[in-house]
Amino acid sequence: MSNLINKVSMMKKMKAVFLDRATVDNSLDFSMLESLVDLTCFPTSRSSQVVERMQSSEIAITNKVIFDADIITQLPELKLICITATGTNNVDLNAARQAGVAVTNVTGYSTMSVAQHVFAYLLNVTNGVTSYLSNNQIKPWNESATFCQFDAPINELDSKTLGIFGYGNLGKAVANIGRVFGMRVLVSERPNVSKLRNNRVTFETMLTESDVISVHCPLNEETENLFNIECFNRMKKGCIFINTARGPVVNSQDLAHALKIGHIGHAIVDVLEQEPPQASHTLLQADIPNLSLSPHIAWGSLQAQERLFAGVTQNIQAFQAGNKLNRVE
Numbered sequence: 001m002s003n004l005i006n007k008v009s010m011m012k013k014m015k016a017v018f019l020d021r022a023t024v025d026n027s028l029d030f031s032m033l034e035s036l037v038d039l040t041c042f043p044t045s046r047s048s049q050v051v052e053r054m055q056s057s058e059i060a061i062t063n064k065v066i067f068d069a070d071i072i073t074q075l076p077e078l079k080l081i082c083i084t085a086t087g088t089n090n091v092d093l094n095a096a097r098q099a100g101v102a103v104t105n106v107t108g109y110s111t112m113s114v115a116q117h118v119f120a121y122l123l124n125v126t127n128g129v130t131s132y133l134s135n136n137q138i139k140p141w142n143e144s145a146t147f148c149q150f151d152a153p154i155n156e157l158d159s160k161t162l163g164i165f166g167y168g169n170l171g172k173a174v175a176n177i178g179r180v181f182g183m184r185v186l187v188s189e190r191p192n193v194s195k196l197r198n199n200r201v202t203f204e205t206m207l208t209e210s211d212v213i214s215v216h217c218p219l220n221e222e223t224e225n226l227f228n229i230e231c232f233n234r235m236k237k238g239c240i241f242i243n244t245a246r247g248p249v250v251n252s253q254d255l256a257h258a259l260k261i262g263h264i265g266h267a268i269v270d271v272l273e274q275e276p277p278q279a280s281h282t283l284l285q286a287d288i289p290n291l292s293l294s295p296h297i298a299w300g301s302l303q304a305q306e307r308l309f310a311g312v313t314q315n316i317q318a319f320q321a322g323n324k325l326n327r328v329e
Helices: 002-009 046-052 069-073 095-099 112-127 129-136 170-181 203-209 231-232 250-261 303-322
Strands: 012-019 037-041 060-064 080-083 102-104 161-165 185-186 212-215 239-243 264-269 291-293
Touching: 037 170, 046 069, 069 095, 080 303, 095 102, 102 303, 112 129, 112 170, 112 239, 112 291, 112 303, 129 161, 161 170, 161 203, 170 185, 170 212, 185 203, 203 231, 250 264
Parallel strands: 012 037, 012 060, 060 080, 080 102, 161 185, 161 212, 212 239, 239 264, 264 291
Antiparallel strands: none
């Protein structure tokens, strides 16, 4: 790798623009990346700013900034779009292909970060962590009449049933941790299939038997709005529902209703249909106390972000060497 970097450094560096630097942590070390390219960073970029900022630059680095056909055709110098994520829906792949622009992404960097997030928030719910911390400030332990203060119920995960919908790397990692806690794991098949794969249960079985359901599926025509009022009604009363996949997989209005009436015991949500959401979004309202909402951070441990940008750097190295790596064709 070092020989390749030295060889590249002897040539004129390609110009690269990171259009939404604010989507990753400020502490990330970009020295390896900067040894390959002449890098310019902008915290955020609106669509109307992309063409101006990318003029004469050959590499675009983007997390969520849109590259549609109109933008791509206005950038004749553009040769490579590096997506700092797995999803590619922010790039018009057909337009890029027609313009001869390569597109890369990075996969597998956030598996343990997402799995850890799921259980951090799940344990907060089952053990009342936030409740106990805040109550100890209001009613100090030293003022207790007994040696312990039970302000909220504490529940064990052992012997509970964990339903997994989406059994890729993320779903498998969550399932493995669940088994360590003594949970019974049900891996769901897709809805309405005629034949079950090995070690899978029907979607209906997963819904009706799970105490905790964790969603890790991609967003597509089959999964959009999949978790709606019909699904929530079929879940166990008191079920804990977790979505760290994609916002549109869940009907937020229906989830809010199921939470308010107490059928869903608690929801842990890290993704919404629009990010950032509008203030009027139904899951941002104050009348849903049994909801833990985080701002799309499950993927973002420092270690995951370091793996992500190691992948981006490797993708650029391969492109400069005339090789294909993580190409989205």
